[in-house]
Amino acid sequence: MQTGTVNPRAAHLSLALRHVADSADGISRAGIAARTGLNRSTASSLIDELINGGLVKETGSYKGAPRAGRPGTALALRDDGPAGLGIDVNVDYTAVCVVDLTGALRYKHVLAEDQRGLSTREILDRIARLARGAQQAADADGLTLCGSAVAVPGIVDRAHTKVTLAPNLGWRDLDVNEVLPAGLHGTPALLDNEANYAALSESALLRRRASYLFVSGQIGVGSGIVLDGALYRGAHGWSGEIGHLPVDRDGPPCSCGRRGCLERYAGQEAILRAAGMTENAGTTFGVRPTVAMLADRARDGCPATLQALTRAGQILGYTLAACLNLLDLTHVVLGGIYRELAPWMAPPIERELATQFLGAAWSRPTVQVSTYGPEAPAMGAARSVIHDVLTNPSRWLNLHPVRPSAPPRSGR
Template sequence: MRRRNLALVLCAVAEHSPLSRADVAGRVGLTRAAVSSLVDELIGRGAVTEAAATASGRVGRPGRALAVSGEGPAGLGLEVGVTHLGACVVDLRGDPRVWRRVERANAGRPAGQVLAEVAALAAEAEAEAATLGLRVQGRILAVPGVVPNESGAVVERAPNLGWQGVRLADHWPDPDTVPEPENEANLGALAEYWNTEQTAETFVHVSAETGVGAALVIEGRLFRGARGFAGELGHIPVHPDGPDCACGARGCLEQYAGEAAVLREAGLAQHGPARAALAEPGDPVSLLAEHAGAGHAPTLAALDRAGRALGLALTSAVDLIDPDSLVLGGAYAELAEWLLPSVRAELADRVTVRPWAPEALRPSALGRRGPVLGAAQTTIRRIMADPTLLPAG
C-alpha cells in the first residue's frame, strides 16, 4: 500500500507541480499527515525537491512548492543500430540531458566487439550525467532484433547485425551495469506514446533502418505477443513471388521498403552485400532526402515504390488491429514528405471494411531519436510506478 501511495504522490507532483503538501493531499485523497510522510520519503530517495515557501492565495501560512527533481535519479538508454551506436540520459522529469551518437558499421561485426563499444559509450554518457548531478538507476539497450519475453537479457535474433542468441552478460565488461535489451521498434513506439500529445491509445508505429520493424500499442499498452515476436511487419510478404529475403522467405516488405532496397532502386548504392555500400559519401537517409528534394527521378521512383509496398503491408495491419492511427518513425519520418502520398493512396484503395482518414497516417516528430529516448524513459516510467526502486536516503 505504501508503494502505491508513494507512486500516487509522485505522479501528482509530476503532473501538476508546483504543489504544496496540502495541494497534493487534496488531489490524491490522503490525509495531510500521510502525504507529509510520503513526501519526506520521496525527498529522501531523491525523487522530489521542496522549494522555499510560496503564497498559495489561501488563508494561513504559505506552502512550500514540491517538484520532481531535475537532479539525482536518471535513466540511461542505449542503442545498437546497423550503422550507429547511441546513448541518452534522461532525468526523472523525462527530459533528455545527455545525447551521444557514433556512426559505426555494425553489420557482421562480432557482438562482443560491438557491445564493448556500447559499454564505453555508456560510461561516457554516465560520466557526463554525473557532472549534471544525475545518477543512472537503470539501463535499457535498443536493438534491431527479436528479444523474447523473459529472455534473461538475450537477443535471440538480429539478422541485420548477424546476431543469433547473443547473451549480453557474456560480452559486457561490468556485470553490475549489463543493460536490459528491448526491440528498437517497441521502444520507438513507447517514446511516441509518452512524448507526443496527439498519439492515440491504439496505434501502429512502423520504422526502418536496414530492416523494417513495427510495434503495436493497444489501449496504451505495448503488445509484445506470446513470445515477444509481435511487430515483424518487415517480413510480411507484399509480393509472394518477389526476391529472396534474409529471413528465408520471399517478397517481404524489407525487399521493397528497407533502406538497402530503396538505395539500390535509387541508384545510390554500389553492388555488394545485402546492405549495399553507398555510391556517394554520407548518411543513407540524408542522402535519400537530399536527392529526393532535388527532384532526382530514380530516388523519387524508389520512394514511391517503397511507399506503395509499405501501404500494402499496413493495410493488413489496419484490417487486423483496427488502430486509431499509423505513425511513421525512424528513417521513414525523415522521408515522410515523399512516402506519405503513395502510402496514403494504397490505404485509400485497400482499406474498405472500416472508415479510414488520410490524416490517421502521420510522421513521428521524434525521427531516429525515438528508440534511444524510449529506452532511457523506460527506467523513469518504472520509477514513477514504483518509487521504492530508488535507494532510500
C-alpha cells in the same frame, strides 16, 4: 516478504510519485491526499520521504484551487537525481541517450558507423565505450544512472535480457548484459525491440493515451504498437515485426530465412537498390550510399529516386492499411529513415490508407513523422528506465541513503 505480497508503503510511495509526475502545473501535499484518498498526514510523510530520497522537490507556493489557510507548497520531480541510460544498436549506427527523472534529454551521442563485417565482440566493445562515455557525462552533470535499457533490431527475450534473433546483425541468443558499463548497482539491463522503444519516445501521444503504430525504417523495418497509451508486446514479446509480414511469398529471400518480406521492398537497402544506388553505382563511386544521399537526389528531382520512394511508400502504405484494419489505431508515426524520407513516402502511404483502410471514409488515421531522429530508440529506452523508478521508487530509496531533512510539514 513472501512472494506475491504487496508492501503498502511501497505502493503508496509509487502512487504519490506518479501523481507528482503527472501534474504538469505542480501539486501540493493536500492535492496528493485528495487524489489518492490517503489522509493528509500519510501523504505528507510520503512526500517527505520522496524529497529526502532526491526524487521530489518543493518549488514554491502552490497556485492551485484556493482553500482556507496558508497556501500549500508546490511539488515537482527533481531533475538532478536518478537518470536512465538508453542504448540503441543497429546495423549502420549506434546511439546512447541519458534522460533525467522528468524525461528530459540530458546527453545524446549517435555514432553513424556501419556495423556490417564486424564481429559480435567488436560491436559489443563499441557499445560499451559509448555507454561509458554516457556514464561519464551523467556523472559530470550531477546525475546518477539508476539503470540501463538496450534497443535492438530483432526478437528479444525480455525476461532473460537475451537477443533471441537479430538477423541483420547476425545475433542469436546474445546476453546484452555483456555490454553494460559497471556501476549501475548490479541492475540487469532492460531489453526490447528498437521500434518498441522508439514508440515510447512519443511522449505527447503517450500523455494523450493515444493508440498508434510507430513504424521504424532502417536496414530492416519494425513497428511498435501502442494501445491507449500502453505498449503492446504480445504473448511472447514478439509483436510489431511488420518488416517480416509477407508481401509476396515468391519474392526475394529475406535475412529472416523467408521470402518476400516487407523489408525487402521498403527497407533502406531495398529503396537504395531500387533507386540505382548500389555501392558501385551511387552518387560517389566506391562509397556506400546513404539515406542522406537518397534524400538529396529526391530533392534534385531524380526520376529513378522518386519512383523508388513512391513504390516503397505504396507497398508500406498497403501493409499499414492491413495492420490498421486489424488494430483500428488513430495515428501512424513514421520513424527511422522514413522520418527523413517522409516528404516523398508519406503521400503514397496516405493514398493507400485512403483506399485500403476500411474506416477511412469515417476516420482516417493521422500520418505524422516521429518527434526524434535516430536517437528515438535510445531515448525511449532511457525513459523506460525512468518509468521503472516512477512506478517503483522504493528500490531507488533503498539503494540511496536518506539525507537529513527538516521536521515533517503539515498536511498541505
